[in-house]
Amino acid sequence: MTHPGEITRRQLIHRIGLTALAAGPGAGLLSACATAGTGGEPTAAPATSLAASADPKNPFGVDARKPLEVVIFSGGYGDAYAKDLHEEQYKKAFPGVTIKHTATQEIGTLLRPRLVGGDAPDVINNSGPKSMDLAALAAEGALADLTPLFDAPSIDDPAKKVRDTITPAVIINAQVTGKDLVLNYTVSHRALWYNAKLFATRGWTVPTTWQEFTALGETAKKEGILLFAYPGQKGPYYQLWNALYTAAKIGGNQVILDIDNLVDNAWLAEPMKRAVTVWAEIQAKYGDKAYLGLDHTQTQIKQLQNKVLFYPVGSWVENEMVKDKPDDFEYAIAPIPEVTGTDKMPYGAIQVGVGENFVVAAKGKNPQGGLEYLRIMLSKEGARAFTEKTKNVTVVNGATEGVSLPAGLMSAAKAQDKAGQNIITEARFEGWYKELFDYATEQTNVLMAGRITPDEFCANVQKKADGIKKDDSVTKQTRSQ
Incomplete structure (x- = not known):
């Protein structure tokens, strides 16, 4: 029997699309991420929270020797913004670091087995028609708490928290099961x-x-x-x-x-x-x-x-x-x-909404690096580079100043101005x-x-x-x- 807030192993598998694994050779992997509970049924696990350090330049205490793995949904935005821009910024911050980059349109197909098997990448762009069920992953404790990210000092102005440099809709939409687990990056x-x-x-x-x-x-x-x-x-x-x-x-x-x-x-x-x-x-x-x-x-x-x-x-x-x-x-x-x-x-x-989900895997090998990678994305340099590369606006305030936008985005910006407070909620x-x-x-x-x-x-x-x-x-x- 389950109670509110609990999820059985088989229910979790069903919800994140892994029923086939339950009867197959990989079934043994399930125990790797299941939380112990009575009768062998895991209870909902809390998201992993990473404490911040006192260093504003490295607030999460990133170990520069640890590799980072990033998986990007290669859809309308492509993946060059990550490979050529954000990952290069990360390498600049931590010289000599190795980053494994993967681009795919099969996010769920590629990553569900890895998350269940305890081999999660550090940063995941969970987007597209085959995106993963975040509520199910949150219940299993697979997602890192992003509150330390939002409370960390901004790269552009260490006197400001990251949360004070982005549109408020990001914070409203970050929560899954009552915790800040998702970064929506684009407007x-x-x-x-x-x-x-x-x-x-x-x-x-x-x-x-x-x-x-x-x-x-x-x-x-x-x-x-x-x-x-x-x-x-x-x-x-x-x-x-x-x-x-x-x-x-x-x-x-x-x-x-x-x-x-x-x-x-x-x-x-x-x-x-x-x-x-x-x-x-x-x-x-x-x-x-x-x-x-x-x-x-x-x-x-x-x-x-x-x-x-x-x-x-x-x-x-x-x-x-x-x-x-x-x-x-x-x-x-x-x-x-x-x-x-x-x-x-x-x-x-x-x-007008925020979208394009990014999460940090709680059970990845370098969750601290994952948080820092997202902090880099939320810098003006990171956001401006994304807009210049993809011609799409991010949630970072003031990051489009001086950027030439295409006609469609200009049309959307004008429509948003005309709408004023008449915004349909997401x-x-x-x-x-x-x-x-x-x-x-x-x-x-x-x-x-x-x-x-x-x-x-x-x-x-x-x-x-x-x-x-x-x-x-x-x-x-x-x-x-």
């Missing part, structure tokens, strides 16, 4: 993205109401252009985000808070149903089911070819497609149009309850393929949320903002 703007040059050439204006949105869909259809598309492979969560943030625009941010807090019937709330319905209708009238077989990159190529007007994604898309973007394409952001005429959030409200159940997020993503594909109705979608996901809520092995989390 992202998730909305609808379009080609500003195409709109200028055609004399089209960005729609501000749903009526204008569908009217543009009719116009575009006559010219063989889809109003909207999303990738059915390796990226249907883009549309799940889109539906969630549309629901928040309709009913306010409380819609997202209720979903994150597993409030009863949160997925059945009228704003959620309305959002799911209007997007299912857009897909049926102005989308193309053939796109269900495409991944995110293939869909983004279609948009670059002006075969798609609006695409729901984040501001990382501009850098992700930089090598394929033709000269006649200029990324720009469009807020979600007014849906009901009485939406709680005005037109212009956009989602849904957090993706990291808190990954099993729920993955299921909702699967159901999004089924919905957009026309195989279930919007009401069935909401009912199915609500049933899954109810199951998560009743599962005592899942550590519950709450938020108030």
Whole structure:
């Protein structure tokens, strides 16, 4: 029997996708990271906390002789920012140190066995469609506490703590199971993205109401252009985000808070149903089911070819497609149009969040070095270098001064300024309850393929949320903002 806060060995394996290991030759590795408990069932382990030293230049007491291992998700940002910039800064701070660098798009597949087997790398960029369940890893004590990082002196100004040099959303979103375990490094703007040059050439204006949105869909259809598309492979969560943030625009941010807090019937709330319905209708009238077989990159190529007007994604898309973007394409952001005429959030409200997870493995060989590596990333030099390399903004305040930004990011920055305080909050159940997020993503594909109705979608996901809520092995989390 398990109690709140406990997780059985088999439940842990299931939640981090290692069921196959339980019956295979690697099953013996499980004991290496299981925390002892009654009946052989490990209780939730606390995150490892690393005490700070008195030296502001080396606050974590890094042993310069110890190698460091860094694993980076090679997605929209690539991995050159780590290999050529941050790792070089680390080597400069600790001359002669050896760094093992790995880039992969298979984060979970590559690292789950290693984390379970006690052979974790020191720094992990946990991102992409195969990212790991952080709540499950936190329950097993696999993640180092980042509080010492946030309380450490800033590299730029030792009189300031790191936490005082970054956007407050980092600290709000750092917590998993009540501890600061995750560093979200980038600022992202998730909305609808379009080609500003195409709109200028055609004399089209960005729609501000749903009526204008569908009217543009009719116009575009006559010219063989889809109003909207999303990738059915390796990226249907883009549309799940889109539906969630549309629901928040309709009913306010409380819609997202209720979903994150597993409030009863949160997925059945009228704003959620309305959002799911209007997007299912857009897909049926102005989308193309053939796109269900495409991944995110293939869909983004279609948009670059002006075969798609609006695409729901984040501001990382501009850098992700930089090598394929033709000269006649200029990324720009469009807020979600007014849906009901009485939406709680005005037109212009956009989602601005922090993302791109980084964690330090508590059971790595050099967790002190892992914390220092993140502190280097959070310096102005480290952040500015990232922005220059990836053309994406980080969470470090003042790090973009003097940096030339591409058109899409400039558009996003202006949209954020116009939105003011009307910012759609970021849904957090993706990291808190990954099993729920993955299921909702699967159901999004089924919905957009026309195989279930919007009401069935909401009912199915609500049933899954109810199951998560009743599962005592899942550590519950709450938020108030």
